[in-house]
Amino acid sequence: MRLITTALLFALLVLPRHGYSATQEIxxxxxxxxxxxxxxxxxxxxxxxxxxxxxxxxxxxxDPNSWIRITSIEYYDTSGKLIRRYQxxxxxxxxxxxxxxxxxxxxxxxxxxxxxxxxxxxQADRAVNAPIVECVMIGATSGQGISFVSPGQAIxxxx
Numbered sequence: 001m002r003l004i005t006t007a008l009l010f011a012l013l014v015l016p017r018h019g020y021s022a023t024q025e026i027x028x029x030x031x032x033x034x035x036x037x038x039x040x041x042x043x044x045x046x047x048x049x050x051x052x053x054x055x056x057x058x059x060x061x062x063d064p065n066s067w068i069r070i071t072s073i074e075y076y077d078t079s080g081k082l083i084r085r086y087q088x089x090x091x092x093x094x095x096x097x098x099x100x101x102x103x104x105x106x107x108x109x110x111x112x113x114x115x116x117x118x119x120x121x122x123q124a125d126r127a128v129n130a131p132i133v134e135c136v137m138i139g140a141t142s143g144q145g146i147s148f149v150s151p152g153q154a155i156x157x158x159x
Contacts, residue, residue: 027130031071031123031158034133037150038075038116040105050114051146053139054107057118061095063129068095071121073103078115092123095131107139123158130154 036057041050061068073087086103087093095101105112120133133152139145 028127029124029130029154029157030127031121032130032154033156034118034120034122034152035155036118036120036133036135036152038105038112038118038135039114039137039148039150040110040112040116041114042146043114051139051141052107052110053137053146055105055112055116056136056138057103057105057120058100058132058134058136059095059102059120059122060100060132061098062131063124064097066097066124066126066128068122068124068128068131069093070095070101071123072119073121074119075103075105075112076117076119077111078113083111083116089121095122118152120152 038055038057039053040055041052043049044051057073059070059073069092070087071089071092072085074085075083077083093101103118105116118135122131122133135150135152136147137150138147
């Protein structure tokens with residue numbers, strides 16, 4: 001009991017009192033290449049049976065004043081082989097301030113495997129709030145369900 005009281009007192013006195021934020025720092029950028037892990041299946045049980053998952057990539061323009069362009073969205077399998085392009089450099093997708101676009105991979109689509117990933121490239125005319133790029137995986141079989149989010153990681157900045 002005393003340990004719990006001490007831990008609670010520590011949390012009240014030492015931890016920050018402002019609201020929670022996924023990132024405390026505001027990042028401005030003119031564009032990025034973003035790597036997003038996709039788990040189209042996970043392994044369960046003693047025999048490591050694959051549990052198939054649907055995956056939805058979301059690209060959220062977090063800037064309240066500026067448009068961004070999604071110049072490419074590519075889907076790669078576990079071995080790094082390009083499976084398909086969802087957006088091409090020839091026809092960039094303009095995303096309005098605070099708007100979102102998505103790509104959905106069906107639960108039955110096993111082409112990506114456990115180590116699949118998206119590569120998303122975006123650009124803006126000036127430095128803007130970097131978008132949130134993440135993938136939501138979800139699956140349900142025989143009354144068992146699983147869901148989780150995989151955040152994107154910027155791997156290159158546009159200069």
